[in-house]
Amino acid sequence: MDEAKELERFDDKIEQEIRIEPKDWMPDDYRKMLIRQISQHAHSEIVGMLPEANWITRAPSLRRKATLLAKVQDEAGHGLYLYCAAETLNISREEMVDQLLSGRAKYSSIFNYPTLSWADIGAIGWLVDGAAIMNQVPLCRASYGPYARAMVRICKEESFHQRQGYEILLTLCRGSEEQKAMAQDALNRWWWPSLMMFGPNDDASSHTAQSMKWKIKRFSNDELRQKFVDVCKEQADILGITIPDPDLKWNEESGHYDFGKINWDEFWNVIKGNGPCNKERLQARIESHEEGAWVREAALAYAEKKKKSELVGSPSN
Amino acid sequence: MSNQSEPLWEVFIRSKQGLDHKHVGSLHAADAKMAIENARDVYTRRMEGVSIWVVESKYIHATNPDETESLFDPANDKVYRHPTFYDLPDELKYM
Ligand SMILES: [Fe+2]
Ligand SMILES: [Fe+2]
Numbered sequence: 001m002d003e004a005k006e007l008e009r010f011d012d013k014i015e016q017e018i019r020i021e022p023k024d025w026m027p028d029d030y031r032k033m034l035i036r037q038i039s040q041h042a043h044s045e046i047v048g049m050l051p052e053a054n055w056i057t058r059a060p061s062l063r064r065k066a067t068l069l070a071k072v073q074d075e076a077g078h079g080l081y082l083y084c085a086a087e088t089l090n091i092s093r094e095e096m097v098d099q100l101l102s103g104r105a106k107y108s109s110i111f112n113y114p115t116l117s118w119a120d121i122g123a124i125g126w127l128v129d130g131a132a133i134m135n136q137v138p139l140c141r142a143s144y145g146p147y148a149r150a151m152v153r154i155c156k157e158e159s160f161h162q163r164q165g166y167e168i169l170l171t172l173c174r175g176s177e178e179q180k181a182m183a184q185d186a187l188n189r190w191w192w193p194s195l196m197m198f199g200p201n202d203d204a205s206s207h208t209a210q211s212m213k214w215k216i217k218r219f220s221n222d223e224l225r226q227k228f229v230d231v232c233k234e235q236a237d238i239l240g241i242t243i244p245d246p247d248l249k250w251n252e253e254s255g256h257y258d259f260g261k262i263n264w265d266e267f268w269n270v271i272k273g274n275g276p277c278n279k280e281r282l283q284a285r286i287e288s289h290e291e292g293a294w295v296r297e298a299a300l301a302y303a304e305k306k307k308k309s310e311l312v313g314s315p316s317n
Numbered sequence: 318m319s320n321q322s323e324p325l326w327e328v329f330i331r332s333k334q335g336l337d338h339k340h341v342g343s344l345h346a347a348d349a350k351m352a353i354e355n356a357r358d359v360y361t362r363r364m365e366g367v368s369i370w371v372v373e374s375k376y377i378h379a380t381n382p383d384e385t386e387s388l389f390d391p392a393n394d395k396v397y398r399h400p401t402f403y404d405l406p407d408e409l410k411y412m
Pocket of ligand 2: 075129132
Protein backbone atom coordinates (compact mmCIF):
# COMPACT_ATOMS: atom_id res chain seq x y z
CA MET A 1 0.00 0.00 0.00
CA ASP A 2 1.36 3.47 -0.72
CA GLU A 3 2.24 5.95 1.98
CA ALA A 4 -0.66 8.35 1.36
CA LYS A 5 -3.16 5.52 1.70
CA GLU A 6 -1.47 4.25 4.87
CA LEU A 7 -1.54 7.73 6.35
CA GLU A 8 -5.23 8.05 5.57
CA ARG A 9 -5.94 4.75 7.33
CA PHE A 10 -3.85 5.82 10.29
CA ASP A 11 -5.65 9.17 10.62
CA ASP A 12 -8.93 7.32 10.34
CA LYS A 13 -8.06 5.03 13.25
CA ILE A 14 -7.03 8.00 15.38
CA GLU A 15 -10.27 9.75 14.51
CA GLN A 16 -12.34 6.69 15.45
CA GLU A 17 -10.43 6.08 18.71
CA ILE A 18 -9.03 2.79 17.45
CA ARG A 19 -5.72 2.16 19.24
CA ILE A 20 -2.51 1.92 17.27
CA GLU A 21 -0.56 -1.27 17.99
CA PRO A 22 3.18 -1.93 17.55
CA LYS A 23 3.06 -3.65 14.16
CA ASP A 24 0.60 -1.19 12.61
CA TRP A 25 1.83 1.38 10.14
CA MET A 26 2.45 4.77 11.76
CA PRO A 27 4.00 8.06 10.64
CA ASP A 28 7.65 8.40 11.50
CA ASP A 29 7.03 11.53 13.56
CA TYR A 30 4.35 9.77 15.60
CA ARG A 31 6.84 7.02 16.43
CA LYS A 32 9.51 9.58 17.30
CA MET A 33 7.19 11.63 19.47
CA LEU A 34 6.12 8.54 21.38
CA ILE A 35 9.67 7.30 21.88
CA ARG A 36 10.67 10.70 23.22
CA GLN A 37 7.69 11.02 25.55
CA ILE A 38 7.62 7.42 26.83
CA SER A 39 11.37 7.17 27.40
CA GLN A 40 11.46 10.54 29.19
CA HIS A 41 8.60 9.34 31.31
CA ALA A 42 10.45 6.08 32.09
CA HIS A 43 13.62 7.96 33.01
CA SER A 44 11.58 10.18 35.34
CA GLU A 45 10.21 7.16 37.20
CA ILE A 46 13.73 5.76 37.64
CA VAL A 47 15.47 9.01 38.62
CA GLY A 48 12.44 9.84 40.76
CA MET A 49 13.36 7.02 43.12
CA LEU A 50 16.51 8.86 44.23
CA PRO A 51 15.14 11.83 46.23
CA GLU A 52 12.79 9.54 48.16
CA ALA A 53 15.30 6.74 48.64
CA ASN A 54 17.28 9.36 50.57
CA TRP A 55 14.78 8.99 53.43
CA ILE A 56 14.06 5.25 53.52
CA THR A 57 16.63 4.48 56.19
CA ARG A 58 15.59 7.53 58.22
CA ALA A 59 11.81 7.12 58.09
CA PRO A 60 10.37 7.95 61.53
CA SER A 61 8.58 4.63 62.05
CA LEU A 62 8.45 1.09 60.71
CA ARG A 63 5.06 1.83 59.11
CA ARG A 64 6.42 4.84 57.27
CA LYS A 65 9.49 2.90 56.22
CA ALA A 66 7.47 0.00 54.82
CA THR A 67 5.16 2.27 52.85
CA LEU A 68 7.97 4.43 51.48
CA LEU A 69 9.86 1.32 50.43
CA ALA A 70 6.75 -0.01 48.68
CA LYS A 71 6.21 3.31 46.93
CA VAL A 72 9.77 3.53 45.68
CA GLN A 73 9.55 -0.08 44.49
CA ASP A 74 6.39 0.83 42.56
CA GLU A 75 8.27 3.65 40.81
CA ALA A 76 10.90 1.14 39.66
CA GLY A 77 8.05 -0.95 38.27
CA HIS A 78 6.60 2.09 36.49
CA GLY A 79 9.95 2.71 34.84
CA LEU A 80 10.04 -0.90 33.64
CA TYR A 81 6.47 -0.88 32.24
CA LEU A 82 7.32 2.28 30.31
CA TYR A 83 10.69 1.11 28.97
CA CYS A 84 8.93 -1.98 27.64
CA ALA A 85 6.22 0.13 26.01
CA ALA A 86 8.92 2.26 24.34
CA GLU A 87 10.76 -0.84 23.14
CA THR A 88 7.74 -1.86 21.07
CA LEU A 89 8.55 1.21 18.94
CA ASN A 90 11.92 -0.24 17.93
CA ILE A 91 14.32 1.39 20.31
CA SER A 92 16.40 -0.87 22.52
CA ARG A 93 16.61 -0.67 26.30
CA GLU A 94 20.39 -0.18 26.04
CA GLU A 95 19.92 2.81 23.76
CA MET A 96 17.48 4.46 26.17
CA VAL A 97 19.69 3.82 29.20
CA ASP A 98 22.61 5.19 27.23
CA GLN A 99 20.67 8.35 26.37
CA LEU A 100 19.92 8.89 30.05
CA LEU A 101 23.42 8.19 31.35
CA SER A 102 25.12 10.31 28.71
CA GLY A 103 22.90 13.26 29.62
CA ARG A 104 21.19 13.41 26.22
CA ALA A 105 17.76 12.39 27.53
CA LYS A 106 15.54 14.54 29.69
CA TYR A 107 13.61 13.55 32.75
CA SER A 108 11.17 15.52 34.89
CA SER A 109 12.96 18.57 36.31
CA ILE A 110 11.26 18.11 39.71
CA PHE A 111 13.66 15.31 40.64
CA ASN A 112 16.60 17.70 40.58
CA TYR A 113 15.49 19.27 43.85
CA PRO A 114 16.83 17.99 47.19
CA THR A 115 14.80 16.29 49.95
CA LEU A 116 15.93 18.24 52.99
CA SER A 117 13.52 17.02 55.66
CA TRP A 118 11.09 14.19 56.33
CA ALA A 119 8.22 16.53 55.46
CA ASP A 120 9.55 16.61 51.90
CA ILE A 121 8.54 12.97 51.55
CA GLY A 122 5.00 14.01 52.42
CA ALA A 123 5.11 16.93 49.98
CA ILE A 124 6.44 14.73 47.18
CA GLY A 125 3.66 12.19 47.62
CA TRP A 126 0.96 14.84 47.81
CA LEU A 127 2.20 17.27 45.13
CA VAL A 128 4.62 15.45 42.86
CA ASP A 129 2.63 12.23 42.65
CA GLY A 130 -0.53 14.34 42.60
CA ALA A 131 0.69 16.27 39.57
CA ALA A 132 1.82 13.03 37.97
CA ILE A 133 -1.65 11.53 38.43
CA MET A 134 -3.26 14.61 36.91
CA ASN A 135 -0.99 14.16 33.88
CA GLN A 136 -1.27 10.41 33.67
CA VAL A 137 -4.97 9.69 34.00
CA PRO A 138 -5.76 11.13 30.54
CA LEU A 139 -2.79 9.18 29.13
CA CYS A 140 -4.68 5.95 29.90
CA ARG A 141 -6.61 6.86 26.72
CA ALA A 142 -3.49 7.63 24.65
CA SER A 143 -3.79 6.46 21.06
CA TYR A 144 -0.82 4.08 21.27
CA GLY A 145 -1.95 0.79 22.84
CA PRO A 146 1.15 -0.29 24.78
CA TYR A 147 1.53 3.20 26.29
CA ALA A 148 -2.11 3.41 27.29
CA ARG A 149 -2.00 -0.05 28.89
CA ALA A 150 1.15 0.81 30.85
CA MET A 151 -0.55 3.98 32.07
CA VAL A 152 -3.60 2.07 33.29
CA ARG A 153 -1.40 -0.12 35.44
CA ILE A 154 0.57 2.88 36.70
CA CYS A 155 -2.49 4.94 37.59
CA LYS A 156 -3.92 2.08 39.65
CA GLU A 157 -0.76 2.14 41.74
CA GLU A 158 -0.34 5.92 42.02
CA SER A 159 -3.27 6.72 44.24
CA PHE A 160 -1.68 5.10 47.27
CA HIS A 161 1.43 7.18 46.62
CA GLN A 162 -0.46 10.42 46.89
CA ARG A 163 -2.47 9.33 49.92
CA GLN A 164 0.59 8.17 51.88
CA GLY A 165 2.23 11.55 51.23
CA TYR A 166 -0.80 13.50 52.30
CA GLU A 167 -1.09 11.38 55.44
CA ILE A 168 2.51 12.21 56.35
CA LEU A 169 1.74 15.94 56.08
CA LEU A 170 -1.53 15.58 57.93
CA THR A 171 0.27 13.91 60.82
CA LEU A 172 2.88 16.68 60.91
CA CYS A 173 0.21 19.40 60.69
CA ARG A 174 -1.64 17.91 63.67
CA GLY A 175 1.59 17.66 65.66
CA SER A 176 3.75 20.26 67.38
CA GLU A 177 4.39 23.78 66.10
CA GLU A 178 7.81 22.66 64.82
CA GLN A 179 6.25 19.78 62.91
CA LYS A 180 3.70 22.04 61.33
CA ALA A 181 6.47 24.46 60.38
CA MET A 182 8.30 21.57 58.68
CA ALA A 183 5.21 20.83 56.61
CA GLN A 184 4.85 24.50 55.64
CA ASP A 185 8.51 24.72 54.71
CA ALA A 186 8.19 21.64 52.49
CA LEU A 187 5.13 23.11 50.76
CA ASN A 188 7.01 26.39 50.23
CA ARG A 189 9.84 24.61 48.46
CA TRP A 190 7.85 22.04 46.44
CA TRP A 191 4.86 24.11 45.30
CA TRP A 192 6.35 26.00 42.36
CA PRO A 193 8.48 23.15 41.01
CA SER A 194 5.31 20.99 41.12
CA LEU A 195 3.44 23.50 38.96
CA MET A 196 6.34 23.40 36.52
CA MET A 197 5.85 19.63 36.16
CA PHE A 198 3.02 20.31 33.72
CA GLY A 199 5.52 21.84 31.30
CA PRO A 200 5.70 25.21 29.58
CA ASN A 201 2.64 27.39 28.97
CA ASP A 202 0.55 26.29 26.00
CA ASP A 203 1.80 29.07 23.74
CA ALA A 204 5.41 28.03 24.45
CA SER A 205 4.92 24.27 24.19
CA SER A 206 6.16 23.13 20.81
CA HIS A 207 4.80 19.58 20.85
CA THR A 208 1.36 20.04 22.39
CA ALA A 209 -0.71 20.75 19.28
CA GLN A 210 0.59 17.77 17.31
CA SER A 211 0.41 15.51 20.35
CA MET A 212 -3.24 16.42 20.87
CA LYS A 213 -4.02 15.95 17.20
CA TRP A 214 -2.64 12.41 17.45
CA LYS A 215 -4.53 11.91 20.70
CA ILE A 216 -1.46 11.13 22.73
CA LYS A 217 -2.23 14.06 25.02
CA ARG A 218 -5.86 14.91 25.71
CA PHE A 219 -5.47 18.13 27.67
CA SER A 220 -3.01 20.99 27.34
CA ASN A 221 -0.36 21.79 29.95
CA ASP A 222 -2.23 24.85 31.19
CA GLU A 223 -5.56 23.03 31.48
CA LEU A 224 -4.01 20.33 33.64
CA ARG A 225 -2.07 22.83 35.72
CA GLN A 226 -5.27 24.78 36.44
CA LYS A 227 -7.06 21.60 37.53
CA PHE A 228 -4.15 20.82 39.83
CA VAL A 229 -4.16 24.26 41.47
CA ASP A 230 -7.93 24.03 42.02
CA VAL A 231 -7.76 20.73 43.89
CA CYS A 232 -4.59 21.55 45.83
CA LYS A 233 -5.94 24.77 47.29
CA GLU A 234 -8.68 22.93 49.11
CA GLN A 235 -6.35 20.11 50.17
CA ALA A 236 -3.91 22.67 51.62
CA ASP A 237 -6.77 24.24 53.58
CA ILE A 238 -7.56 20.88 55.18
CA LEU A 239 -3.92 20.57 56.22
CA GLY A 240 -4.03 24.14 57.53
CA ILE A 241 -0.93 25.26 55.66
CA THR A 242 -0.62 28.03 53.09
CA ILE A 243 0.27 27.78 49.43
CA PRO A 244 3.20 30.20 48.89
CA ASP A 245 1.49 32.38 46.30
CA PRO A 246 0.12 35.84 47.25
CA ASP A 247 -1.81 35.97 43.94
CA LEU A 248 -3.73 32.76 44.59
CA LYS A 249 -7.40 33.64 44.85
CA TRP A 250 -10.81 32.40 43.78
CA ASN A 251 -12.10 33.84 40.53
CA GLU A 252 -15.89 33.86 40.58
CA GLU A 253 -16.12 34.48 36.86
CA SER A 254 -13.85 31.69 35.63
CA GLY A 255 -14.82 29.27 38.38
CA HIS A 256 -11.12 28.60 39.03
CA TYR A 257 -8.35 29.84 41.25
CA ASP A 258 -6.12 32.51 39.73
CA PHE A 259 -2.46 32.01 40.54
CA GLY A 260 0.81 33.88 40.23
CA LYS A 261 3.42 33.85 37.52
CA ILE A 262 5.70 30.83 37.26
CA ASN A 263 9.43 31.47 37.17
CA TRP A 264 10.19 29.90 33.80
CA ASP A 265 13.82 30.96 33.93
CA GLU A 266 14.24 28.62 36.85
CA PHE A 267 12.46 25.84 34.94
CA TRP A 268 14.67 26.13 31.83
CA ASN A 269 17.74 26.46 33.97
CA VAL A 270 17.02 23.18 35.76
CA ILE A 271 16.19 21.47 32.44
CA LYS A 272 19.56 22.62 31.10
CA GLY A 273 21.30 20.81 33.92
CA ASN A 274 21.80 23.58 36.46
CA GLY A 275 19.30 22.52 39.14
CA PRO A 276 20.52 21.88 42.68
CA CYS A 277 20.88 18.10 42.17
CA ASN A 278 21.23 17.40 38.42
CA LYS A 279 24.83 16.23 38.69
CA GLU A 280 24.23 14.16 41.78
CA ARG A 281 21.22 12.37 40.22
CA LEU A 282 23.01 11.49 37.03
CA GLN A 283 26.09 10.39 38.91
CA ALA A 284 23.99 8.06 41.07
CA ARG A 285 22.45 6.46 37.96
CA ILE A 286 25.84 6.05 36.28
CA GLU A 287 27.38 4.48 39.36
CA SER A 288 24.55 2.05 39.86
CA HIS A 289 24.67 1.04 36.19
CA GLU A 290 28.42 0.49 36.27
CA GLU A 291 28.43 -1.28 39.59
CA GLY A 292 25.68 -3.61 38.37
CA ALA A 293 27.51 -4.54 35.17
CA TRP A 294 29.14 -7.64 36.65
CA VAL A 295 25.75 -8.94 37.81
CA ARG A 296 24.30 -8.65 34.30
CA GLU A 297 27.37 -10.30 32.82
CA ALA A 298 27.32 -13.14 35.33
CA ALA A 299 23.61 -13.78 34.76
CA LEU A 300 24.11 -13.99 31.00
CA ALA A 301 27.17 -16.23 31.35
CA TYR A 302 25.24 -18.53 33.68
CA ALA A 303 22.28 -18.70 31.28
CA GLU A 304 24.65 -19.50 28.41
CA LYS A 305 26.40 -22.23 30.38
CA LYS A 306 23.13 -23.82 31.40
CA LYS A 307 21.86 -23.79 27.83
CA LYS A 308 24.98 -25.67 26.72
CA SER A 309 24.74 -28.31 29.42
CA GLU A 310 21.07 -28.85 28.56
CA LEU A 311 22.01 -29.43 24.92
CA VAL A 312 24.60 -32.05 25.84
CA GLY A 313 22.14 -33.61 28.29
CA SER A 314 22.66 -36.84 30.11
CA PRO A 315 21.85 -40.13 28.37
CA SER A 316 20.04 -41.53 31.43
CA ASN A 317 17.17 -39.06 31.11
CA MET B 318 29.70 -2.06 29.61
CA SER B 319 28.47 -5.35 28.25
CA ASN B 320 27.07 -5.09 24.75
CA GLN B 321 25.33 -8.42 24.98
CA SER B 322 21.78 -7.83 26.13
CA GLU B 323 19.33 -9.90 28.10
CA PRO B 324 16.56 -11.35 25.92
CA LEU B 325 13.01 -10.03 26.03
CA TRP B 326 10.25 -12.16 27.59
CA GLU B 327 6.48 -11.86 27.35
CA VAL B 328 4.66 -12.31 30.64
CA PHE B 329 1.27 -14.00 31.09
CA ILE B 330 -0.53 -14.06 34.41
CA ARG B 331 -3.43 -16.12 35.73
CA SER B 332 -5.19 -13.71 38.07
CA LYS B 333 -7.05 -16.48 39.90
CA GLN B 334 -7.72 -20.19 39.71
CA GLY B 335 -10.20 -20.95 36.95
CA LEU B 336 -9.20 -18.06 34.67
CA ASP B 337 -6.92 -18.01 31.63
CA HIS B 338 -3.40 -16.67 31.70
CA LYS B 339 -3.49 -13.21 30.18
CA HIS B 340 -0.71 -11.17 28.60
CA VAL B 341 0.36 -8.36 30.94
CA GLY B 342 3.58 -7.01 29.46
CA SER B 343 7.20 -7.88 28.93
CA LEU B 344 10.59 -7.68 30.59
CA HIS B 345 14.25 -8.51 30.11
CA ALA B 346 15.97 -11.38 31.91
CA ALA B 347 18.96 -13.64 31.32
CA ASP B 348 17.00 -16.89 31.62
CA ALA B 349 13.51 -18.28 32.27
CA LYS B 350 13.98 -18.61 36.00
CA MET B 351 15.03 -14.99 36.37
CA ALA B 352 12.25 -13.92 34.01
CA ILE B 353 9.70 -15.56 36.30
CA GLU B 354 11.26 -14.01 39.41
CA ASN B 355 11.31 -10.57 37.77
CA ALA B 356 7.73 -10.99 36.58
CA ARG B 357 6.70 -11.77 40.15
CA ASP B 358 8.31 -8.51 41.33
CA VAL B 359 7.22 -6.32 38.42
CA TYR B 360 3.71 -7.57 37.67
CA THR B 361 2.32 -9.11 40.87
CA ARG B 362 3.09 -6.69 43.69
CA ARG B 363 -0.59 -6.50 44.62
CA MET B 364 -1.78 -10.08 44.38
CA GLU B 365 -2.53 -9.75 40.67
CA GLY B 366 -1.70 -13.39 40.07
CA VAL B 367 -1.51 -17.00 41.23
CA SER B 368 0.46 -18.31 38.27
CA ILE B 369 2.97 -16.88 35.78
CA TRP B 370 4.00 -17.97 32.29
CA VAL B 371 6.97 -16.44 30.53
CA VAL B 372 7.84 -16.98 26.87
CA GLU B 373 10.86 -15.58 25.11
CA SER B 374 9.41 -12.97 22.75
CA LYS B 375 11.26 -14.31 19.71
CA TYR B 376 9.14 -17.48 19.89
CA ILE B 377 5.85 -15.64 19.46
CA HIS B 378 4.43 -15.77 15.95
CA ALA B 379 1.74 -13.30 15.06
CA THR B 380 -0.67 -12.38 12.30
CA ASN B 381 0.34 -9.49 10.10
CA PRO B 382 -1.82 -6.37 10.56
CA ASP B 383 -1.83 -5.93 6.76
CA GLU B 384 -3.76 -9.19 6.48
CA THR B 385 -6.33 -8.30 9.10
CA GLU B 386 -9.10 -7.87 6.54
CA SER B 387 -8.51 -11.03 4.57
CA LEU B 388 -8.13 -13.06 7.74
CA PHE B 389 -10.98 -11.80 9.85
CA ASP B 390 -13.54 -10.27 7.53
CA PRO B 391 -14.89 -13.57 6.18
CA ALA B 392 -16.59 -14.09 9.55
CA ASN B 393 -18.43 -10.81 9.09
CA ASP B 394 -21.17 -11.98 6.70
CA LYS B 395 -21.86 -15.26 8.47
CA VAL B 396 -24.43 -13.98 10.88
CA TYR B 397 -26.11 -17.41 10.86
CA ARG B 398 -23.37 -18.45 13.27
CA HIS B 399 -25.13 -16.41 15.94
CA PRO B 400 -28.28 -17.60 17.74
CA THR B 401 -30.14 -14.34 17.07
CA PHE B 402 -30.16 -15.10 13.31
CA TYR B 403 -33.02 -17.60 13.73
CA ASP B 404 -36.65 -16.48 13.61
CA LEU B 405 -38.55 -18.32 16.27
CA PRO B 406 -41.91 -17.56 17.97
CA ASP B 407 -41.87 -15.59 21.21
CA GLU B 408 -43.92 -18.31 22.97
CA LEU B 409 -41.04 -20.71 22.62
CA LYS B 410 -39.40 -21.13 26.02
CA TYR B 411 -36.11 -22.53 27.27
CA MET B 412 -34.27 -22.22 23.98
FE1 LIG C 1 5.24 6.46 39.19
FE1 LIG D 1 4.23 7.53 42.21
